[in-house]
Amino acid sequence: MTDNPALYRPAQIWLHWIVVIGVILQIGFNSAIVAVVDAREAGQAAADADMTWAWFHVSIGFVILLAVIARLVLRFRHGVPGHTPGTSAAQARIATVMHNALYGLLIAMVITGMLTWNQIAPLGGLHFALSTALFFAALAHAAAALFNQFVRKDGTLARMIPALRK
Numbered sequence: 001m002t003d004n005p006a007l008y009r010p011a012q013i014w015l016h017w018i019v020v021i022g023v024i025l026q027i028g029f030n031s032a033i034v035a036v037v038d039a040r041e042a043g044q045a046a047a048d049a050d051m052t053w054a055w056f057h058v059s060i061g062f063v064i065l066l067a068v069i070a071r072l073v074l075r076f077r078h079g080v081p082g083h084t085p086g087t088s089a090a091q092a093r094i095a096t097v098m099h100n101a102l103y104g105l106l107i108a109m110v111i112t113g114m115l116t117w118n119q120i121a122p123l124g125g126l127h128f129a130l131s132t133a134l135f136f137a138a139l140a141h142a143a144a145a146l147f148n149q150f151v152r153k154d155g156t157l158a159r160m161i162p163a164l165r166k
Helices: 010-028 030-041 048-078 089-117 124-150
Strands: none
Touching (some): 030 048, 030 089, 030 124, 089 124
């Protein structure tokens, strides 16, 4: 493993944005999959349109899982850039915990979703709770990136958006 490369690899950046877009899309298709799961639990057939969009939700979830696994492989194989200069030890610890939480939440979301969808375990409530936690963790992550980029002016956001690099 390379310990601290200067920049994220292009694949790491692409996978980051694939996950972001995938998570945003999941929000839009949430009601359809909830309708299908509720119909199944009630012993009824789901509406065809709900089933179609639910399969889209499931497919995006699978893409998110593959992207997260690929990001983790790249992270362990090639490393990630270190924290920007001027980052305090406390800020660095918080950032590390937040990144680990995001990875954990994303994986837990996919696992609970798959178990619920395949009727192995009724974890819809846990899946929803994890989605709420993921929402707030992602919001904090984005806010921190924006704060660092525009208040601290440390180039943090430019690490994931190469067009911002000087």
